[in-house]
Amino acid sequence: MNETETLALPVPSSRRWPFALNRRQRTLLTIALAALLIAGIVIGGQLLDDANLRTNTTIRNQAPSLQHPFGTDWLGRDMLTRTLRGLTLSLVVGISAASVSAIIALGLGTAAATFGGAVDAAVSWLVDLALSVPHLVFLILIAFALGGGVRGVVIGVILTHWPRLTRVVRAEVLSLRSSEFVQVSTRLGRSRYWVASKHMFPHVLPHFIVGLILLFPHAILHEAAISFLGFGLEPSRPAIGIILSESMRHLSVGRWWLAVLPGLSLLMMVRAFDILGDNVRSLIDPRTAHE
Numbered sequence: 704m705n706e707t708e709t710l711a712l713p714v715p716s717s718r719r720w721p722f723a724l725n726r727r728q729r730t731l732l733t734i735a736l737a738a739l740l741i742a743g744i745v746i747g748g749q750l751l752d753d754a755n756l757r758t759n760t761t762i763r764n765q766a767p768s769l770q771h772p773f774g775t776d777w778l779g780r781d782m783l784t785r786t787l788r789g790l791t792l793s794l795v796v797g798i799s800a801a802s803v804s805a806i807i808a809l810g811l812g813t814a815a816a817t818f819g820g821a822v823d824a825a826v827s828w829l830v831d832l833a834l835s836v837p838h839l840v841f842l843i844l845i846a847f848a849l850g851g852g853v854r855g856v857v858i859g860v861i862l863t864h865w866p867r868l869t870r871v872v873r874a875e876v877l878s879l880r881s882s883e884f885v886q887v888s889t890r891l892g893r894s895r896y897w898v899a900s901k902h903m904f905p906h907v908l909p910h911f912i913v914g915l916i917l918l919f920p921h922a923i924l925h926e927a928a929i930s931f932l933g934f935g936l937e938p939s940r941p942a943i944g945i946i947l948s949e950s951m952r953h954l955s956v957g958r959w960w961l962a963v964l965p966g967l968s969l970l971m972m973v974r975a976f977d978i979l980g981d982n983v984r985s986l987i988d989p990r991t992a993h994e
Contacts, residue, residue, distance in 0.1 A: 730982045737979040744972055745794065748787035755781035756788070756941070767960050774960040777953065786965040789943035790972055792936070796853060797923035800860035804922070805915040808865040812872025813907065816880065817899045826869065833866040842925055843934050856935045860922045868914045875910050876903050909987040916980035920973040927969060943969050 759779030767774045773782035815826035833841070842859045849855035876899075879885055885902050893901075929935040930944025938945055943965055950961035 730985050733982045734979060734986075737975040737982070740975045741794070741972060741979075744787060744790050744968075748784075748791040751781075751784040751787060755784035764958060767964070773964045774958075776950075776961055777958075782961065782964065785941050785946055786943070786968050788941040789946050789965065790968060792940060793923050793926050793930075793943045793969075794972070796856055796936070796942075797860070797926050798919055800857045800926075801864060801918040801922035802915065803857075804861045804864040805868055805911065805918055807861070808868035808914070809872055809907070809911050811865070812869040813876055813899055813903055815869075816873045816876030817895050817903060823873075826873070830866045830869055833863070838863060839925065839928060843929055843932065846929055846934050851934055852937055853940075856926050856929065859929070860925060863925075864918055864922055868911075868918060871914055872907055872911060875907050879903055879906055913980055913984045913987060916976060916983060919980075920976040923969075923976075924973055 757780070759775075761779065762771070762775050763777055763779040765771055765775040771781050771783065773786055776782055776785070811826050811829070815823040842863045845859035845862055846855040849858055879902065885898060888898050888902060926935060927942070927944035927947070930942045931948045932944075933948070935944055936942040938949075946965050947962055947969075950958075950965070953961050
């Protein structure tokens with residue numbers, strides 16, 4: 704064997720870089736880091752002192768520093784504390800509303816594909832009707848009709864975020880209906896309810912979990928958007944949309960930190976949920992789960 708052939712041989716696994724990770728390990732590490740970032744936002748918001756939210760005119764309008772990493776606002780309140788509290792509130796509202804909306808989507812999508820006929824037609828009509836109205840406009844109308852506040856925002860998000868996931872669940876169940884094990888159960892006289900609960904639901908559940916995780920950032924962004932526009936949470940609450948809305952009038956005088964840093968924090972949290980959902984999907988997908 705010459706030198707050229709020796710160099711062409713694969714490197715034994717024992718001589719490879721000891722910290723090299725396969726795709727599954729990288730996926731798990733990414734999931735852990737994204738979950739750690741989200742947990743850090745929630746825990747950090749609870750651990751910071753409430754005194755940082757009180758008015759203190761002696762330190763108002765200070766730029767970011769070691770003592771106040773996000774600076775202070777026009778009332779001397781610490782912007783890091785306000786931002787973390789606002790993100791936590793938006794997170795709670797968004798996750799609560801998105802979870803209920805996803806459960807509605809799971810029930811409607813499964814029922815439409817399992818029972819077919821009039822049920823499928825009715826669900827498909829509702830989905831088309833909901834998607835025919837601009838998403839944010841529909842959300843604003845619902846929140847405004849209900850008087851805004853937490854109640855209006857939560858109900859608005861619930862009623863506007865189920866259609867797309869319903870379509871995904873319906874398509875998945877329809878593909879399962881033609882599978883052999885479902886056909887056998889039907890021929891053995893099993894009811895549609897039994898087939899849905901024993902066969903359809905366990906197979907759809909992984910896709911539902913991924914869809915639920917990916918629904919969180921949409922709900923959080925839409926809650927922040929309508930609060931920013933004045934149709935969402937009350938101004939007395941430290942929601943991230945309200946923080947951004949209040950900061951707009953101070954940008955013209957150079958106080959960029961009041962809007963830029965909270966806005967970037969919101970984008971980081973939303974991106975963490977996107978990464979979490981995409982990597983959970985990679986673990987669930989049979990084509991990539993064992994790589």
